[in-house]
Amino acid sequence: MIAFAPNGDLYIGEGHANESPNDTDSDDPANNLGAARIIHLDKNGRFINQWYGNDVGQGKFSSAHGLAVDPTNGDVWIGDREEYRIVVYSGDGRFLKTMQMRNLVCALYFDSRGQPWMATGQDGQFLKLDRNGKVLGAIGNGMGIGSGQFIEASYLVMDKQDNLYAGDTSVGRVTKMVAPKKGSDGR
Numbered sequence: 001m002i003a004f005a006p007n008g009d010l011y012i013g014e015g016h017a018n019e020s021p022n023d024t025d026s027d028d029p030a031n032n033l034g035a036a037r038i039i040h041l042d043k044n045g046r047f048i049n050q051w052y053g054n055d056v057g058q059g060k061f062s063s064a065h066g067l068a069v070d071p072t073n074g075d076v077w078i079g080d081r082e083e084y085r086i087v088v089y090s091g092d093g094r095f096l097k098t099m100q101m102r103n104l105v106c107a108l109y110f111d112s113r114g115q116p117w118m119a120t121g122q123d124g125q126f127l128k129l130d131r132n133g134k135v136l137g138a139i140g141n142g143m144g145i146g147s148g149q150f151i152e153a154s155y156l157v158m159d160k161q162d163n164l165y166a167g168d169t170s171v172g173r174v175t176k177m178v179a180p181k182k183g184s185d186g187r
Contacts, residue, residue: 001067001107005074005091008043013064013078015053036063038076040093051093053080059095061087068108068116070131077116079105086118086133099133106154111162119166124150126164126177139164139177148177 001013015036036053053061066079066086074091086099086108104121111117116129125140141148155167162179 001064001079003067003069003076005069006071007074009048009091010041010043010045011067011069011076012039012041013037013067014039015062015064036061038064038067038078038089038093040091049093051089053078053087056083058098059087061085066105066108066119068110070114070116071110072114077108079108079118081105081121101133103127106152107156107167109156109158111158112160113162117156117158117164119153119156121154122152124153126153126156126166140166145171148175150175 003011005011037050039050040048042048053064056062061078061080062083063081064078065081068077069075070077075096076089076091078087078089080087081104084101084104086101086105088096088099090096103123105118106121107119109117116131118127118129120127122143124143125138127135128137130136140150140153143149143151145151150166150168151170152168153166154169157165164177164179166175166177168175
């Protein structure tokens with residue numbers, strides 16, 4: 001997973017459910033392939049720092065399946081899918097908080113208003129969240145192959161109009177869901 005900060009810095013999430021060796025014995029960023037970690041590069045591709053999860057508990061993550069940068073403050077949100085949680089770090093790698101979720105955290109994204117969204121995997125939904133992980137709304141009609149349904153809601157992106165493009169890895173399709181029209185209050 002890759003996410004960009006508002007200043008152009010790049011964050012790379014590496015490590016997907018122990019599918020590759022977790023070699024964390026080296027400080028060389030090129031010599032830790034497969035580790036559950038976040039690599040931070042500047043906008044020119046120069047290495048800034050990295051931090052590791054490789055565990056469960058506060059401040060750790062066992063995988064980096066989803067990754068997004070909060071456009072309002074630069075915090076890095078990590079989707080720790082197998083642990084059903086979102087782990088948040090500052091842009092410089094300082095642990096801030098863990099939000100335990102009821103669903104798999106397969107993907108994270110911030111919409112044009114800076115609102116966080118989460119893909120829920122086999123629950124077949126995309127959740128709109130507040131910054132403490134509380135669910136504010138959901139779209140998607142659950143698990144299935146019908147209209148608005150997903151076998152595994154694994155990835156999401158949004159365009160400038162906040163239309164959601166959902167990736168279902170189990171059936172190999174991308175579905176566009178049109179954002180509701182803004183009300184008179186501008187929301």
